[in-house]
Amino acid sequence: MTEPILSMRRLGKTHGSGAQRVDALVNVDLDLMPGELIAVTGRSGSGKTTLLNMAGALDEPTSGEVIVAGENLATMSKNDLARVRRVAVGYVFQQFNLLPSLTAAENISLPLELDGMKPVEARRLAEKALEEVEMAGMADRYPDQLSGGEQQRVAIARGLIGPRSVLLADEPTGALDEATSESILKLLRSRCDAGAAALMVTHEPAYAAWADRVVRLRDGRIEGISERTRTPLTTADIQ
């Protein structure tokens, strides 16, 4: 059986104590499988972003554990955690977060070079990653020469370059118009169909619907999970 690429076990996060205590996450169990796109939905304050930050080792849980590509984040040194953030998981934010003084290709190859890869090899992987997000030929453009949708494609390419196989996306379409948002969702879907895995926070039902599973958080707990029907409906099923 395939192992999950990202596993959260009895995950909990508490802020403050006593009367000020807030349970941001309570006993969350969730596995992300290779090839899977999971959407996390819920109202503001339901714990969506906290969950994403735990998954990406940007924040430490109060209880429970996170296992990324077989490694338990809780037992890792600071250096190892930084390595996981560079090579195992990629982040995509609402505001693209590309470095303005670097080209598209340089933005993508940076984490690999920081990890010690030779620039020529990193560049080759960056060009391949750009091709996969339908941005071949735009490698030497700077972020301000790209549209919002194109910048987000670069961010997705950066998130999934080389050994990175888990993409964590926080409202990735928040700054984009409807048509561009849909093309970004389509891209995420196709990257996952090609073997990547993504955990995406969104408050839009229509965008969440691109996921294999939609996890609904309420007050830090999983309230429900909706799963895509395995066999797609045919037109004859809709009367």
Next chain:
Amino acid sequence: MGLKEGLLCLLVKGDAHGYQLKADLESTTGDTWQVNIGQVYTTLQRLERDGLVESTESNGDGRVVYTVTDLGRAGVAAWLAAPVDLAAAGRDEISLKVLMAIVSGTVDPRRVVERQRGATMTLLQDFTTLKSDDSKDDLAWQLYLDRLILSAEAELRWLERVEARLDLMPPFDVTELTESMDTDPVEVSK
């Protein structure tokens, strides 16, 4: 829309026999409306009785060809011109179930909302899967799928609002039937 209006609209486009009308109706609605050939013939006979269509035996093969009359054309024009009365369409199963959950006091309405939201989201996921299949570029089908997607989205937003309003209410005093909500959903036929 009834079968009657559908058949008349197709006949305005050109004369046709029953099987052809059935096939055209299905393809026009992206195969989302499967009609029974028996129903098609019964409806055509009724239309003829009311003077909206005329029939003629086609040359040799024994099939009956239908032609729309002036009265039929006027009927189609009037039907297309009249907006659909959505006030009459508002009494749907989901709203009724949620409203009844609130008044009956036998289940926590939040659980009803939560269950429904899960089911509607699954449906929206399935519609979205269909939409991402680029191989089917049939216009009628794509438009109908858009409609289904937007309806499911609207329903999810409504459920969201119901939940937000329920959260402002004091806890619901619910009794016996709550147990059954913790186990399997009870199948209630429509």
